[in-house]
Every structure is written in C-alpha cells, then in structure tokens.
Amino acid sequence: MQRRILGVLSAALLTLTTLIAMASVSYAAPQAAAPQAAAPQAAAPQVKAADFAGIVALSNCSGSVVRTPNSADSDPAMVLTNGHCLETGMPSAGQVITNRASSRTFTLLNSSGGDLGTLRATSVLYGTMTDTDAALYKLSSTYAQIQQQYNTRALEMVLQRPASGGTLHVVSGYWKRIYTCQLDGFAYRVRESEWTWKDSLRYTSQCNVIGGTSGSPAIDGASGKVIGVNNTINESGGRCTLNNPCEVDEQGNVTVRRQIGYAQQTYTLANCIAPGTTLDFNRSGCTVPRG
Numbered sequence: 422m423q424r425r426i427l428g429v430l431s432a433a434l435l436t437l438t439t440l441i442a443m444a445s446v447s448y449a450a451p452q453a454a455a456p457q458a459a460a461p462q463a464a465a466p467q468v469k470a471a472d473f474a475g476i477v478a479l480s481n482c483s484g485s486v487v488r489t490p491n492s493a494d495s496d497p498a499m500v501l502t503n504g505h506c507l508e509t510g511m512p513s514a515g516q517v518i519t520n521r522a523s524s525r526t527f528t529l530l531n532s533s534g535g536d537l538g539t540l541r542a543t544s545v546l547y548g549t550m551t552d553t554d555a556a557l558y559k560l561s562s563t564y565a566q567i568q569q570q571y572n573t574r575a576l577e578m579v580l581q582r583p584a585s586g587g588t589l590h591v592v593s594g595y596w597k598r599i600y601t602c603q604l605d606g607f608a609y610r611v612r613e614s615e616w617t618w619k620d621s622l623r624y625t626s627q628c629n630v631i632g633g634t635s636g637s638p639a640i641d642g643a644s645g646k647v648i649g650v651n652n653t654i655n656e657s658g659g660r661c662t663l664n665n666p667c668e669v670d671e672q673g674n675v676t677v678r679r680q681i682g683y684a685q686q687t688y689t690l691a692n693c694i695a696p697g698t699t700l701d702f703n704r705s706g707c708t709v710p711r712g
Contacts, residue, residue: 476594483593483651498575499698505652513550514617518712529567556636592637607622623681630651655678
C-alpha cells in the first residue's frame with residue numbers, strides 16, 4: 422500500500438517525536454463505491470448451427486425437403502426451390518403453375534453434405550415468379566418413408582412473417598455450402614428484369630450468394646425453421662436488370678445495393694398447403710398469386 426504525502430515538512434522543525442508519531446500512522450486507501458447493479462437484459466436468442474439435413478441438390482439449383490406445422494407424417498413430402506429453377510424454364514411475369522405432372526429427381530443430402538439417395542417428384546404443386554420466386558414439388562415419398570429410409574428430417578416452414586434482425590443460414594445443396602448472415606430488413610419491392618417480388622428478405626453482405634444457390638432455404642438461426650427461399654443477388658451494380666435486382670419503395674424510388682442478396686418469404690405459400698399435401702388458395706394466410 423502506498424502512503425499519501427501529507428505535506429512538505431521543514432527539516433529544521435522536525436523533531437524525533439514527530440517522526441516517530443508519523444511513522445506509526447497508517448492510511449487506508451479509499452474504497453471504491455459499490456457498483457450499481459445493472460438492469461436485467463433479455464438474453465439474445467441462441468443461434469443454432471446449420472447443417473445439410475433435409476437439403477437437396479437439383480440439376481441447376483438448390484432446394485430443401487419441407488413441411489408445414491400441420492403436415493402429417495403420412496402426407497407426400499415436398500421440395501422447396503425457386504420458380505426460376507423449374508425444369509421447364511423461368512415462368513413469365515404473371516404466370517402461375519399448379520399441379521403440373523413432373524418426374525424431376527433430387528439428390529438428398531445427409532447432415533454433413535454427403536449423398537443419401539434420390540427423391541422423385543410426382544408434380545409441381547406450385548410455381549411462379551410473380552410477387553414471389555418459389556416452387557413446391559410434391560414427392561412420391563411420404564415424410565415417414567423418407568425418415569424411415571434415410572433417417573433424416575424435413576425442415577419446417579413458418580406460417581407467419583418473420584422479424585427483422587435475426588441470424589440467417591442460407592444452405593446450398595448444389596454447392597454444399599452454408600452462408601450465415603443477418604436479416605437486414607425487408608424490401609418493399611425487388612425488381613429484376615420483367616419480374617417484381619413483394620416484401621423480400623434482404624441479407625447483410627456476408628451472404629454473398631452465387632449462381633447455383635438459387636432455391637436454398639433461408640433458415641432462421643434461432644428456430645431452425647425456413648422463413649424464405651434464396652433467389653437473387655445484385656452482382657455488378659446494374660439497375661433492375663437480369664442478375665442485378667433493385668429495390669423500389671412505396672414512392673417508386675429505386676435503390677441499387679451492389680452485391681446484396683435477397684430471399685422471398687415462404688409463409689404466404691406455406692399457408693396454402695392443406696392436408697394430404699394439396700393446394701388450397703382459400704386457406705387463411707394464403708396470399709400467393711393464384712393459378
């Protein structure tokens with residue numbers, strides 16, 4: 422402990438008694454005030470690690486085996502991807518495809534990205550690039566059969582609009598790559614060439630997605646559930662052109678965000694799925710364009 426200097430004493434006035442008295446005095450260091458308790462804060466949501474369970478690779482894109490909270494294990498399973506990933510090519514603006522026969526195949530991955538086997542579609546349940554960029558395939562296998570044969574699960578799609586600011590995982594089966602970033606917000610409209618999409622999810626720059634990641638599920642990091650389907654990124658700073666989407670606000674103002682990517686929300690489509698993996702546009706919350 423260091424002593425405090427009390428003052429300058431003249432050598433001529435010091436006496437032996439004074440020196441002895443001073444030598445016997447000890448001064449305690451001042452004690453710091455007790456810290457004030459911090460106000461309790463809500464714990465940040467714990468981010469779950471992402472893997473490739475339930476992810477599929479397409480010939481030209483990525484996708485995932487998905488279900489709704491109301492799906493039964495005995496229902497035919499579904500694969501989610503983009504409308505622009507359909508084997509027949511990109512739908513025109515305004516075009517909606519429903520219940521069209523398909524025998525497309527998908528490579529199912531295990532949690533570490535290895536190939537588990539092949540799944541086959543029976544139909545395109547829904548596909549469009551109008552208002553959203555999404556497609557759902559109905560498979561020949563049920564959820565129970567996939568679980569029994571491959572010991573893997575389907576990803577669950579949310580039925581409500583997500584909140585902004587959370588962690589996202591974009592999981593690509595085509596590249597067997599996982600991107601992690603934040604949900605930066607919502608774009609009122611995203612326009613790319615002839616297509617316009619509503620209320621799109623905007624990524625922070627860490628999700629610098631590339632060709633082949635189209636159709637990857639955008640997975641909420643806290644819940645592990647699918648909130649969107651990855652579909653585009655502004656590659657070179659172009660303005661509303663193919664591979665260079667732009668944002669358009671309520672007043673018609675255009676914003677270009679170079680190398681920023683987007684996903685389309687899927688709750689509007691998930692709410693259209695009825696028991697037996699059938700499409701019902703009259704269900705509450707089903708707001709996608711109708712065929």
